[in-house]
Amino acid sequence: MRITKYEHAALRVDEAGRALLIDPGSFTTPFDDLADVVAVVITHEHPDHWTGSHLDRILRAAPGTPILSTAGVAAAASDYxxxxxxxxxxxxxxxxxxxxxxxxxxxxHESLPGIENLGVLVNDELYYPGDSYAVPEGVEVKTLAAPLGAPWLKIGEAMDFVLAVSPRRCFGTHDMTLSTIGRTMHRQRLQWATEQGGGTFFELDPAQSLDV
Structure with missing residues (x-):
């Protein structure tokens, strides 16, 4: 299985000639090579995780592709x-x-309404929590896509999340709100947390892939 990180929270997972897209949002440049896409997962309704223009582009290339998400996204994306x-x-x-x-x-912040969010485990290999620290109880996570930066993120809490999951492999995502210096610093913190459980941390920049 090949996991490719794109800008911010967007991931592409390739397996046996088919592709899964996760969270193609407003901070992500348009995807190419979409004809082999078989599904799209959107973890929640915030626009940095989905846009109509991304969905239109995907559906033009791969008509009928199922889009899997929360009831909140179904309401926000009522045209789909x-x-x-x-x-x-x-x-x-x-x-x-x-x-x-x-x-x-x-x-x-308490002034903002709470919304639904999904974490997704792909082929018992890749776990991505969306905008949360939801630990998949009872699951041995082989590869973790861990958030690096967000308005809701405190790096110590992100480290605790990685420590709790204890993945074999980890890389950072959800990172377009960070400067280059901030991204490097947060990666170093999550690298430390990954290594405490004997795992390996990978620094993936946009369009870089990890074969697992």
């Missing part, structure tokens, strides 16, 4: 056919078995 999934759900699309965890977006 959204398959609503929830924590505890499991389904298979093409080459991908998806298990969903979590339920709530991390708190930004």
């Amino acid at each position: 056919e959204i398959t609503v999934v929830a924590p505890g759900d499991e389904l298979t699309v093409g080459e991908f078995t998806l298990r969903f965890f979590g339920g709530s977006h991390a708190v930004i």
Whole structure:
């Protein structure tokens, strides 16, 4: 399986000639090579995790591609056919078995309304928590995509999340709100946390891939 990181929170997962896209949002440049996409996962409704222009581009290249997300996204993206999934759900699309965890977006501030959020485990290999620190209980996470920066993120809490998951491999994502210096510093902190459990941290920049 090949995992490719794009700008901010967007990931592409390739397996046996098919592709899964996760969180193609407003900080992410347009994707190419979309004909082999079999599903899109959107973890929550914030625009840095999905846009209509991305969905239009995907659906033009791969008509009928299922879009899997929360009820909040289904309401916000009412022009699209959204398959609503929830924590505890499991389904298979093409080459991908998806298990969903979590339920709530991390708190930004008490003045802002809470929203739904999904963590997703792909093929029992890659876990991405969306905008949360939701630990997939009872799961041995082989590869973790861990958030690096966000209005809701405190680096100590992100380190504790990585320590709790204890993945074999980890890389940072959700990072477009950080300067180059900030990204480097936060990567170093998550590298330390990954290594405490015997794992390896990978520094992936946009369009770089990890084969697992």
